[in-house]
Structures are given as structure tokens and as C-alpha cells.
Amino acid sequence: MHSVVLTKGVPDFREGQVSFDEDGHLERGDTPTVMNPNDKFALRAALQTKVRHGGRVSLASMGPPGYKEILQEGMRDVYADDLYLLSDREMGAADTWATAMTLATGIDQFEEEPDLLFAGFKTADGETGHTGPQTAWCLDWPTITHVVAFEVDETERTIRAKRLVEGDVSEIETVEAPLPAFVVTDPEFEASYRTARERLRYKDFRAETQERAAAYEDHLTVWDHEDLNLDPDYIGLDGSPTIVAGVDPIPKAPSEREATMVDPDEMDPVFEELQPFAGAD
Amino acid sequence: MTDDYEHYEAVVVGAGPGGAAAAVQLANNGVETLVLERGVESGSKNVSGGLIYAEESAPYTIDGLFPEFRAAASERPVTNYYLHNVAGERVKTFDVTPLHEHDTEWSDAVLRRKMDSWLEQRVHEETRETGGGLLTGVRVNGLLREGGEIVGVTCDELEPITADLIVAADGVNSELARDAGLMDWEEPDEWFQGVKAVVDMPAGAVEERFDIDEDEGVAHLFSGDLFEGARGGGFLYTNESTLSIGTVFHLDSIVDESVEPQQLLDRLLTHPLLAQWLGDDYTELEYGAKLVPDSKKVANPSPHRGRLLLVGDAAGQMQAQGPIIKGMNHAVTAGALAAEAFVEARSRGDPTDAGERYEHKLESEGVMAKLRPRRYELAATLGENDTVTSITDSLLQSPLGRIGVRAADKLGVLDWGYTSPFLAMMMPDTRTPYVTMPRVIAEELGTRVTDESTVEPPALDERIGDLTYDVDDPHIELVDESYEASGAAVTACPVSAEDFGGGCYRAETIQTNGSTERVVSLDTQPCVECGTCAVVAETDWDHPPGGKGVEFKQG
Ligand SMILES: Cc1cc2nc3c(=O)[nH]c(=O)nc-3n(C[C@H](O)[C@H](O)[C@H](O)COP(=O)(O)OP(=O)(O)OC[C@H]3O[C@@H](n4cnc5c(N)ncnc54)[C@H](O)[C@@H]3O)c2cc1C
Numbered sequence A: 001m002h003s004v005v006l007t008k009g010v011p012d013f014r015e016g017q018v019s020f021d022e023d024g025h026l027e028r029g030d031t032p033t034v035m036n037p038n039d040k041f042a043l044r045a046a047l048q049t050k051v052r053h054g055g056r057v058s059l060a061s062m063g064p065p066g067y068k069e070i071l072q073e074g075m076r077d078v079y080a081d082d083l084y085l086l087s088d089r090e091m092g093a094a095d096t097w098a099t100a101m102t103l104a105t106g107i108d109q110f111e112e113e114p115d116l117l118f119a120g121f122k123t124a125d126g127e128t129g130h131t132g133p134q135t136a137w138c139l140d141w142p143t144i145t146h147v148v149a150f151e152v153d154e155t156e157r158t159i160r161a162k163r164l165v166e167g168d169v170s171e172i173e174t175v176e177a178p179l180p181a182f183v184v185t186d187p188e189f190e191a192s193y194r195t196a197r198e199r200l201r202y203k204d205f206r207a208e209t210q211e212r213a214a215a216y217e218d219h220l221t222v223w224d225h226e227d228l229n230l231d232p233d234y235i236g237l238d239g240s241p242t243i244v245a246g247v248d249p250i251p252k253a254p255s256e257r258e259a260t261m262v263d264p265d266e267m268d269p270v271f272e273e274l275q276p277f278a279g280a281d
Numbered sequence B: 001m002t003d004d005y006e007h008y009e010a011v012v013v014g015a016g017p018g019g020a021a022a023a024v025q026l027a028n029n030g031v032e033t034l035v036l037e038r039g040v041e042s043g044s045k046n047v048s049g050g051l052i053y054a055e056e057s058a059p060y061t062i063d064g065l066f067p068e069f070r071a072a073a074s075e076r077p078v079t080n081y082y083l084h085n086v087a088g089e090r091v092k093t094f095d096v097t098p099l100h101e102h103d104t105e106w107s108d109a110v111l112r113r114k115m116d117s118w119l120e121q122r123v124h125e126e127t128r129e130t131g132g133g134l135l136t137g138v139r140v141n142g143l144l145r146e147g148g149e150i151v152g153v154t155c156d157e158l159e160p161i162t163a164d165l166i167v168a169a170d171g172v173n174s175e176l177a178r179d180a181g182l183m184d185w186e187e188p189d190e191w192f193q194g195v196k197a198v199v200d201m202p203a204g205a206v207e208e209r210f211d212i213d214e215d216e217g218v219a220h221l222f223s224g225d226l227f228e229g230a231r232g233g234g235f236l237y238t239n240e241s242t243l244s245i246g247t248v249f250h251l252d253s254i255v256d257e258s259v260e261p262q263q264l265l266d267r268l269l270t271h272p273l274l275a276q277w278l279g280d281d282y283t284e285l286e287y288g289a290k291l292v293p294d295s296k297k298v299a300n301p302s303p304h305r306g307r308l309l310l311v312g313d314a315a316g317q318m319q320a321q322g323p324i325i326k327g328m329n330h331a332v333t334a335g336a337l338a339a340e341a342f343v344e345a346r347s348r349g350d351p352t353d354a355g356e357r358y359e360h361k362l363e364s365e366g367v368m369a370k371l372r373p374r375r376y377e378l379a380a381t382l383g384e385n386d387t388v389t390s391i392t393d394s395l396l397q398s399p400l401g402r403i404g405v406r407a408a409d410k411l412g413v414l415d416w417g418y419t420s421p422f423l424a425m426m427m428p429d430t431r432t433p434y435v436t437m438p439r440v441i442a443e444e445l446g447t448r449v450t451d452e453s454t455v456e457p458p459a460l461d462e463r464i465g466d467l468t469y470d471v472d473d474p475h476i477e478l479v480d481e482s483y484e485a486s487g488a489a490v491t492a493c494p495v496s497a498e499d500f501g502g503g504c505y506r507a508e509t510i511q512t513n514g515s516t517e518r519v520v521s522l523d524t525q526p527c528v529e530c531g532t533c534a535v536v537a538e539t540d541w542d543h544p545p546g547g548k549g550v551e552f553k554q555g
């Protein structure tokens, strides 16, 4: 089984790390960047797949060169066999769509086609949660979100997952999809190892990955747009159908968030609008 | 049906000294060995005094099995050993180094978190080579049986596991020994209760205050009237930069005298004799407690059933040789002998014969003779009854007895008595050697300590507050809440006390239909898993699941 996990860096919102200015707005320069905490659940899900079925876990991100350390963090704190950073200036300022395009191309680039693609549920800096599903859409893979537990059937080449319906912990459904598939783990995801052999393997892998993380650059591949054979017009800012019109500074942790329901029918025109950009193949 | 389960040649339950020794010896002989330890890390559940001995007469020692042990995992060698007889502020001290050195190749002070976690790494490396390994955070909760035969273990965290050999090295509160019907938790007089504080020392203070070099260490023992008549004594051992100070009492005397263990510890800590060592800045790093089996009464001479072999405290192999406590070394020996027995049995094509071979080795290697000395059994029948105790006690305290004590001192008989391993082995479990004799000696021969103690030990709620807990569902169930059945736990539990609401056990008076009734309630949150209430109260006693409950940082 080859699993690829997507991650990104976010400001470290933990007490003592994060810094806000007088108006209570995040000071990005003074706040260290860390791996999106929710992505660690995705990485744990990939590790569980490796423990149970063997294979390999690749951790990938698109972002500035400094994201190397975010990849190292994932390798050290959870697990990775190898790291991939999609990084060059042309990819900069991409919106979620152009990011997804780039990531999908990167995933296509692996010599061994991945069986599973994992991502965490939303990033901690208030991002949309689009990038993952859009990447899966570009790859034309089934997507299962809010996954809290799963099993892979290697012979049938399927995945059976328990997911929270509407992200609600009180309602859980079981779904099945053919591989390759895209899995978005919920923060409620918990890896489960019920045999001693699995736990011993897990222990071996954890020891190995910590050792590997000390020399992580030996396991890192950096791809730029040329390596991926990407036309600069389709990536980065130029390839972004949406433009960030203005940036609201990230306010100090709001105690509650408000969600507005969207009528799916109203979204159709938006999808149509975006359609031409998806015609990569 | 059990064919579907995971199988290992050997499963070792518990990674204390007994489990570590068994596992490494099995691994050295190529036996596929899985070790299961319930703590987050080995040592996180363990409390000891502790001096680990390497006996000259023992077939196995910890450094024989783990060559780097002394340099990496222990604190200091014990080079001097003293016994203090205390009567109020009068103290008479004997140098008992000869007793300590008898049959001793070396002896080091250890702290269990450091020691066991170091052993854990070595054991994991060695057993991993065999296809097994060591897992922490896994609690074995019972024996797996098929057709009445023991075939493996069941766990909270894992699916059942079958094995050709099951070594129960799960300590004094062994659930497996009880599941197999090989040990019980009935009689308080079969157990000791050990309570201990680890005290921080400023840099260089251990060397300065005890007048020793970096590679030297001291042990001090205390007996006499400083413990309200409870039978037992206190100890102080020097570690690298801390002190281990504690008490070990016969559990029945804690119950009978209704004494509070933590208060007895405080009486020791605040005695003026300790002022010279503790200084003015008392900082307690950790408070802990654990039951200690008395091998003279509980060491099971046939500690096996089918594929199950008990080693160490689980089999009651804890020897109180007078004031000297030897549990860890016997656990090591027994663990390695159990492994040896299995390897032999396997090579002869009959692994089921391991238990018999193990039993035979405990005899032929002289282990049982140390654990249950015949001399003691003889002396006990003569000396361990109330009439004899009160006659010797009143004789000792009479003018004649006191003259005798002074004369004995002049003749050097007391020195001889205190350093005689022969006498130490047959010391009766009565008030006489623990309380009366030391008190009379101190009164007659002792000198007054002039130092003043400024030590203020932390209150019980602070001690509880300083410990780390990962609280789970209650792991002990109070089966009979009447005061008659379970009231003893209110004082005997080392984290409970009369008039203290923040501990495990509390006594309450309730009104029912006009009559009042005293009942006991239990809250396991601050439990240090010592096992005391399993013996002194009516409980259904289990360990918490793997990684849950109290976590000792020092041990
Ligand atoms: C205060 C005090 C002072 C002492 N002083 C000394 C001394 O100076 N010298 C000396 O030699 N001895 C001393 N002892 C006794 C000594 O600590 C024990 O005899 C010794 O630790 C026994 O070793 P063991 O390997 O049998 O058990 P333990 O060291 O108790 O190890 C048992 C292990 O099994 C694990 N375990 C238990 N149940 C389960 C389960 N269900 N599943 C998985 N794992 C489990 C535990 O977490 C633990 O790690 C003292 C004891 C006390 C309390």
C-alpha cells in the first residue's frame, strides 16, 4: 500500500507560541509555522495502513522552501518514509484550486501510483477545506470525509470507512469505496492496533522515523513546475480562478464560529464557471 | 478456537526486575518472547526502597544478565550500613555493614523509573531479535483457558494471545497469580506495606552531609519507639542526588494499631537524627507506596500451574532478612531460573514440564531456603505468640533485662547480634525486635541527639497533588461498605486518613430509620495502586488499564 498524505503549514496557535498585535490580530512574522495539527490525524491513518498492510507513506506539501521543516515535523512526530515538497515561485499565491491542480499533478508523478491519499480536516488557520476534495476531484478518485476509522481490503482493493455524518459525532455511517481513494480524517480519528504484532511494528516504525527525521533532507524530494511539467499559466496566481480580494487579519481565537447553509443548487453556476480550469487532461 | 489468536512461544507479564530477567534469558536462548507491561514506561508503576543486591550465592544477578547495569541504571553502591535504635531523642547506632556484606558481591541503591526504563530498552532490543518485543501500556487482565487449561493471556488493549510459556512477573498485586489460584489476598500478617519519599538534595549535599565520595553510598535503618508501636522500621538510602526515605511495616500492625502510614513516615522525616542530612530546605519529589510480600509466610513453594510460572513478588519471593529487604534480587534469580527451566524443557521436547523444573531449581539453587528458612519456622513456632512476646518484652524492660542489655553491649554481643545473618533470618515478627528491644537499647546505651529538625513534610493533599495521574474509570470496587468490613482502609490506605476528605477512603456516618451506621466510601482517583485495600478491605481489586492511573517519576 502506498499512502500519500497532504499537509500544509499553519501558524502555531498554541499558548506561548502565537503572538497577536495590539488589535488582537495575528502577527505572522512572530508566530512560528507548524504542521497543521489536523493533518497529523491523516498521517496517523496512513501509518496505520502501513502497519497493517506494509508499503510506504509519503508526506507531501506545496509551499515555500521553509515548509521542509513542516515535513520534517510530520516525519518526526508521526511517520513518513519520504517527503515531497512542491515548491517554486511560479506556484506562489495559488488559491485552493491551483494548489489542488499542482498537488494532483505531483501525485501523478509518483512512480508507484498511490492507493490512498489522506488529508486532515481543514487547516487551523481558518482555511476552506477545499484543497483536499479538489485534488481528489482532479484525480477522479472517490472521496470519503470525516473518517474516524477504516479498514482496507487488499484483495478486493476497497476501503471501508466509518465516517461522521455531517461531521456530527452522534451519527456514524459506514461507507465503502474502491481504491485508489481519498480520505479526509476527522479529528476524532484514532488509530487502532489490537494485536501485539501490529504494536511492535508500530514501535519499530516510530523509532525508524525519528531517526530518519534527524537527516530528513536525505529523504526529501523538491519538485518545481518544470519537474512536474506544469504550465506556469495554470498554476500559482495565474492559474487561480479565485482571487483573494482582501485579507481579513486572523482575529484572536473566536469562541464560536457561525456557519451559513448554502443551497447546493446555487453552487452549480460556480462549478460551471470553474469547469474550464479543470480541463487539465 | 484459540488457534485464531496470535501466538508467541513465551509471554512475560510485567517488566520489573523479574520480568526483565526472564525475558532477556529467554531471548538469549532464542525463544520468541513477548513482554507486556502496563505502565506508560517500565518503572512508572513501581516503588522500591531500594537496594538491589547481587548475592554471591545466587545463580543469577542483574549485572550478569545486563552487563552495563551498574553504570547505566543504578544510583550509588552502598558502602556503609547503619542501624539506629531510637527511644525519643536518644539513639544508639550500630554499624551493620558486616550483615549487609554477608553473601554480597555488591549492592546499589536504585530508583525504579530510571532502572526499569533502562531495562525496558535492553529487553526490547533483545526480545525483538526473536520476533517478539516489549510493549508498554498493555494490561493483562486474566488467563486465557481452553478446556480448563491455561493457554495464554487476555488483555484490556489487545486481542487474546496464546503462548507455550506464560511468566507472571506482575508484582505483588499479581492478578494472574490470583486468577490461577496460586496466591490470595486474605491475611494482613502475610504482607508488609512500604511507603517512601524521594527527597531532593542540593548539588554536592549528598557527599558533604554523608561524608562520602561520589562512588560511595550509605544506608541507614531506624527502629524503636518512633513509630507508635507499629512493627517495622525506617530506611534512608543515598541516591546520586536524592535520598530515598521510607518505612516498611507489617500490614497487620498498621491495621491493629490504626496508624496512618504517611504520619509514620513524617515521624521519621522530622526526627532530629535526620536533621543533619535533610538540612533546612526539605523538597520532596515524590511520595509512593506498595505492598511487599513476606516470603516467610507467602512464598509459594510450587509457583506454577500448567504453562504459567510465577516469579518475583507475584510468587511472594520477597525476603525480609531482619532489617534487610531483598526482593529485587530474588525476582531476578527466579525470572532467569524460570527461563532456564523452559529452555531445558523445550529442548527435551516437553515444554509443559517447565513448571516442575522451575520448582526444582528454586529448591536446588537454594532460593527457597532463603525465602522460607526452616530456622525461622522453628523460631516462629516458639517465639511468635503473645505470651512469649509479653514475657520477653517485660523481661527486657525490667531492671534485670536492662542490666542484661548493658552487659551484652560490653561483651560485644549486641554488635554480634545485629550483624549476624543467622539471627537476622530467624528474627520473630513480634514487637520485641522491632520496638521493645531497640527502645530499651537506646534508653540504656543511647546518646541524646541535640540537632533540631526544621523539616516540614508536605501534607497528604500536597503529596497527592504532586503525583501524576491519568484517571480512568474506578479500578477498585468496594464490595462491602460497612465500617466493620472495610473501615481499616481509611487509615491503612497510604493516600487516605481519618478527617481527610481528599483521599481514596472516607468514613461516614449515615442515618437509617432512626439508627446510625458507619460506612466507608471509595474514590479511586488519588490511588497509588499499592494493593493495601485488597487485603484490609472487602474489595474487588483490579489494576487500571494500560497507561492509566498513577505514574511514578522516581519510584
Ligand atoms: C518501600 C519499599 C521498599 C523496598 N525495598 C527494597 C529493597 O531495598 N531491596 C529489594 O530488593 N527490594 C525492596 N522492595 C521490594 C521490591 O521492590 C520487590 O520485591 C521487587 O520490585 C519485585 O520485583 P518484581 O519484578 O517481582 O515485581 P515489580 O517490580 O513489582 O514489577 C512488576 C511489573 O509488572 C507490571 N504489571 C503488574 N500487573 C500487570 C498487568 N496486569 N499487566 C501488565 N503488567 C503488569 C508492573 O507495572 C511492574 O512493572 C521494596 C518494596 C517497597 C514497596
Ligand code: SF4
Residues within 6 Å of the ligand: B476, B489, B492, B493, B494, B495, B496, B504, B505, B524, B526, B527, B528, B529, B530, B531, B532, B533, B534
Ligand atoms: S485505594 Fe487501595 S490500592 Fe489505592 S492507594 Fe489506597 S489502599 Fe492502595
